[in-house]
Amino acid sequence: MKPVVPDVLGELAALILRNAHPDVSPSDRASALGLTAALLGLAAESWDGRVQHLVQENRAVWALLSEGSSLLGTAGPGHPANETDLRISGLELENARLRQALIDLQARLEITGGADARALNAQIWAELTQSTQRRLTASSPV
């Protein structure tokens, strides 16, 4: 989630404090607090599963990149994700590195052609679909 949750929660805390002042107009307060509530709800939804989902996704993308490097004869994705640091910020950094490499791989597969490339591309689409399932919120319109 970008902006990252801790930064947003900090800003929301300050916003709630400002709205605790009696001079804030009711309409400004209603607008601020309504949105604050919605954002707190979204942050709460992501809380429990975020690390689990990032670890799952990083492993899945790393496996696809490894397969891609074998198929195309290119450099691999490097060492598997270092899972000794399970802070969300660390996992997200690794996630960004892997997903950027996945973009490059998929673009190459699209122009490579051939049954193996198409099969790997189908696996990538399946993983991308799964990635949106991991990030799904209860109020998602799609």
Place this chain on the structure above:
Amino acid sequence: MSQDLEPRLAAYLARRMPQASHLVVDRLQRISGGASRETYRFCLTWTEAEERRTRRLILRRDPPASLIDTERRIEFEAYRAFHGSAVPVPEMLWLEEGTGPLDHPFFIAEEISGYEAAPAVLWSEAYLPVHAALAERKWTILGQIARADPVALGLDKVMYQPAPAECWSRELGHWEAILDKDATEPLPIARAAIRWLKANPPPPPPRISVVHGDYRTGNFLFAPDGQIHGILDWEMAHLGDSLEDLGWSLNPVWSSGRGLAGGLVPEQDAVAIWSRSSGQPVDPAALHWWTLFNCIKGQAIWISSARVWMDGGNREPIMVYPPWALQNAQDRAILKVMGHL
């Protein structure tokens, strides 16, 4: 805070209304939502020709940093072009492009009051029976926008007029550049969709049309009888392919999880209404392209919002809501339109 604006707004209006005396601005109230403009309603009371008069008005002011960078003159002129036509819009009154009077550019318009805009209201029990009627009006009006002649409306003087063949590349290039500039993380789904869009361009439109740019549930004023009384938020208006607007209205993120176009009717019904009203047949492949394109446009808007917040340009919570609530949904919409979901 809103209260500080009232005296400054009154001073500005006093200068713009030399015929008025005893001018009072009150009941200024910020309207929720609106990540690209601050929107307020207020009441203006004044004396003119020895008569006390009152009018309810809307102030739309640029925020310090916006979700969408647009020229307020273009929005102002788009509203003005359609005022009094079959496309219902509020009357535009004053445009101020300087920063002196209220710190940021703004315009003032009449308020069309007494109607609803919030999608949540649209899904309430009271409105379910009129969804078909609302859809008829919604896509009929969009067809009327498509049918309008931008030159006759004078909009070619304030909006760039693209050649038909460049409509798709101009729009895709614009929104891809925004993604390139503002992306907060790699976006494999959006990037794959962009590659597909570039490899499979749509045919040029038969003519250049006015494109509202944000025609969706939430941007029109509706009534319990299924009528629509105002089309709002023209800030992304431009000239181009009318299928662009139809495609935006069919973006799955506007379905509110109901699996219907705009949450109202099946997609083929919406397309049929639009086609009847615009007088244009719809090429399904071209519409598919524009619907997918609009998923990219949506993603660029949500991500820009995150970027503005992260860069400190605007720390309002409304800037966080689109990326948090819609970025993943927009990815799922891309997957759905491309047949992967």
